[in-house]
Amino acid sequence: MRSRNSFKLLTEAKKDFKNSWQLFKENYKAFISTEFFAFLSFISIEIIMFSLISLIYYLVPSLSLEDFWFNFPQNFSISFIFRFITIFLALIILFAFLNCQNGLAYDIMSSGEMFAEFKSSFTYFRRYWWQYFVLTILILMGWFLGMIIFDFDHNNIDSSQTISLDAFQIGWLIISFLLFFIWFVTFINTLPSITAQGSLKQSFIENFRILRKNAKRLLTTWGIFFLIFIVPLFTVSFITIIFLPSLTSPFLILFLLGLFVSFLAIIGFPMLSLIATGIYNNVEFERFKPFPPSE
Amino acid sequence: MASNFNSSISKSSKIKEEIKITDSSLALIVFHEKKKMILKMLLEKAMTIQELKKATNLNPGTIKRHLDDLVKNKLVFVAQVKYSDYNIRMKYYRATAKNFIINIKI
Numbered sequence: 001m002r003s004r005n006s007f008k009l010l011t012e013a014k015k016d017f018k019n020s021w022q023l024f025k026e027n028y029k030a031f032i033s034t035e036f037f038a039f040l041s042f043i044s045i046e047i048i049m050f051s052l053i054s055l056i057y058y059l060v061p062s063l064s065l066e067d068f069w070f071n072f073p074q075n076f077s078i079s080f081i082f083r084f085i086t087i088f089l090a091l092i093i094l095f096a097f098l099n100c101q102n103g104l105a106y107d108i109m110s111s112g113e114m115f116a117e118f119k120s121s122f123t124y125f126r127r128y129w130w131q132y133f134v135l136t137i138l139i140l141m142g143w144f145l146g147m148i149i150f151d152f153d154h155n156n157i158d159s160s161q162t163i164s165l166d167a168f169q170i171g172w173l174i175i176s177f178l179l180f181f182i183w184f185v186t187f188i189n190t191l192p193s194i195t196a197q198g199s200l201k202q203s204f205i206e207n208f209r210i211l212r213k214n215a216k217r218l219l220t221t222w223g224i225f226f227l228i229f230i231v232p233l234f235t236v237s238f239i240t241i242i243f244l245p246s247l248t249s250p251f252l253i254l255f256l257l258g259l260f261v262s263f264l265a266i267i268g269f270p271m272l273s274l275i276a277t278g279i280y281n282n283v284e285f286e287r288f289k290p291f292p293p294s295e
Numbered sequence: 296m297a298s299n300f301n302s303s304i305s306k307s308s309k310i311k312e313e314i315k316i317t318d319s320s321l322a323l324i325v326f327h328e329k330k331k332m333i334l335k336m337l338l339e340k341a342m343t344i345q346e347l348k349k350a351t352n353l354n355p356g357t358i359k360r361h362l363d364d365l366v367k368n369k370l371v372f373v374a375q376v377k378y379s380d381y382n383i384r385m386k387y388y389r390a391t392a393k394n395f396i397i398n399i400k401i
Binding site: 015019023026108109110111112113114115117278281282291 | 343344345355356359373376381382383384385386
């Protein structure tokens with residue numbers, strides 16, 4: 001009985017990946033264009049902001065670089081405005097646009113045309129930019145909470161400049177990662193939900209309804225997703241942080257890091273949107289808007 | 296992708312044997328190279344945009360725009376909406392007649 005249930009879960013996970021991969025192959029241009037635009041906008045905003053700050057710094061000689069970045073308590077307003085504008089604004093654009101891929105996935109699976117266009121991203125950005133941003137921060141909070149508690153003990157840096165960790169710290173790092181995975185699975189369904197029915201409050205309600213009824217399915221599918229896209233990146237990042245200071249030739253490890261980041265960005269993010277939308281469309285739960293959507 | 300169940304069928308589900316086109320603007324639409332290609336595909340059977348893409352090698356966005364024009368001018372309609380076994384919605388388009396005859400008096 002247990003093996004039959006496990007087989008069923010794996011079959012459903014395989015279906016999620018197979019269908020999502022097929023749809024990604026047919027629509028990769030729209031997804032990659034959206035991501036490219038998101039990263040380009042992020043970099044452009046950062047460049048513009050830093051250029052403006054440099055101009056202000058040049059025009060107002062009484063200001064120093066420390067006023068903008070370091071002196072947080074002394075020049076609170078300037079530092080806060082600087083940080084808010086340069087980082088926060090750029091992150092809003094980045095996260096909102098990256099999550100417009102949920103809109104593309106919705107177009108592909110629910111519009112009837114089975115394709116999506118890059119320009120649809122702007123429609124979804126206009127509709128849900130702040131909701132996508134808030135939900136992304138919520139999902140990523142799972143990682144940051146674990147990392148805040150976890151603290152590299154800097155006394156562990158030995159003479160060869162390698163950071164050494166004891167078994168407890170390695171264990172806690174793994175636990176933080178697992179906690180992030182649980183947190184991710186807990187909230188990921190809010191993204192396709194908000195795209196399908198438009199209300200942030202209702203997306204949370206639907207999210208927990210999906211989670212209550214389909215926890216095993218979610219853990220199986222997203223577990224496989226994490227194994228493919230996140231675990232390799234996490235492992236290489238961990239090795240990079242620990243061993244990079246002591247490496248004479250860091251190029252291989254940096255190459256691997258770049259490779260896994262690109263793999264996650266180019267294939268992982270679109271697959272995430274497609275799988276999340278596929279699960280949302282296929283699981284049984286009490287919906288606010290009927291499925292299938294009426295003509 | 297196997298279809299599990301049919302959903303809605305379009306209101307104008309009866310396909311006419313032939314339609315006479317007497318409006319010159321409509322004739323221009325029919326004579327448009329890509330629209331003609333798409334219309335020809337839809338004379339015999341209902342197809343989705345993805346099936347039309349494989350048959351015509353046109354971009355799905357291009358096909359969609361031409362289909363919207365043809366639907367607007369009542370040369371094509373949504374014959375059926377089906378759902379795959381992964382609940383992916385699939386619209387099937389079909390020509391409103393089996394034959395189109397262009398008859399313009401000058």
